[in-house]
Amino acid sequence: MTSVEETAVALGNPASEEFRRAVGVLEKVGLTQYEARAYIALVARGVGDAAGLAAAAGIPRTSAYKVLESLATKGYAQPTGGKPILFRPTPPLDVAETLKAAVQEVFEQLAQLHRVVAEHGEPQLVYLLSDREKVVAKIGDLLDQSTRTFILTTPQVAELRDGLGKKIQSAVKRGVHVTFVTAALQRLPEGVEHVARENLLATEVLADGEHALLAAPGLDACGFTDNPILIAHLKQFLEVVLDKGPETPPA
Numbered sequence: 001m002t003s004v005e006e007t008a009v010a011l012g013n014p015a016s017e018e019f020r021r022a023v024g025v026l027e028k029v030g031l032t033q034y035e036a037r038a039y040i041a042l043v044a045r046g047v048g049d050a051a052g053l054a055a056a057a058g059i060p061r062t063s064a065y066k067v068l069e070s071l072a073t074k075g076y077a078q079p080t081g082g083k084p085i086l087f088r089p090t091p092p093l094d095v096a097e098t099l100k101a102a103v104q105e106v107f108e109q110l111a112q113l114h115r116v117v118a119e120h121g122e123p124q125l126v127y128l129l130s131d132r133e134k135v136v137a138k139i140g141d142l143l144d145q146s147t148r149t150f151i152l153t154t155p156q157v158a159e160l161r162d163g164l165g166k167k168i169q170s171a172v173k174r175g176v177h178v179t180f181v182t183a184a185l186q187r188l189p190e191g192v193e194h195v196a197r198e199n200l201l202a203t204e205v206l207a208d209g210e211h212a213l214l215a216a217p218g219l220d221a222c223g224f225t226d227n228p229i230l231i232a233h234l235k236q237f238l239e240v241v242l243d244k245g246p247e248t249p250p251a
Contacts, residue, residue, distance in 0.1 A: 030217030
């Protein structure tokens, strides 16, 4: 067995350094620790149900099915049917290509943003936050402040839906047009418009067309701003994502 093969085999052992390193990398691109562990175990086994993968990944059995459903939503796994439901991993190189394409798109947008700001000579008034709870709380603050429109583009819909449920319902009752751009077949709060988009990487917020937020894939850091140049750039980007013309707030 070659050293490369030995490393690959070690990756399938939750006690190995290779496994821990892989979990850390997958967390950086937006998976939770349980999701990362489950995906590695799924790749190592080729197919599995929730109970078997919970044992192989070292995650609670009670959480395993929800974790696998989340992996399927994010494009890392596919359910194959049967009882119990079996899951197969999306081939790792296919996942890597999807992530690379998404990262490339984001950085191309950032490069364009950098040029626009430089041409206008305006300061980049971006305020930074770190820590997942603070990032979710800031998204909630923007939601509370919204009076017309609130657009949220995210692959982390379950966490934000559960953490901001009351604030979302309050905004809808106030007459705010709330739009979630996320993967298909998601459970969303009543009154929220859903635009289905797959393979999203980052979380973006545009509130009333005046306040913007961009969060890292794992929601562990974000930048937010009310700079009009940066806001205009994000609005153009979201118009492309939403596949429609400029935002027109409801009367």
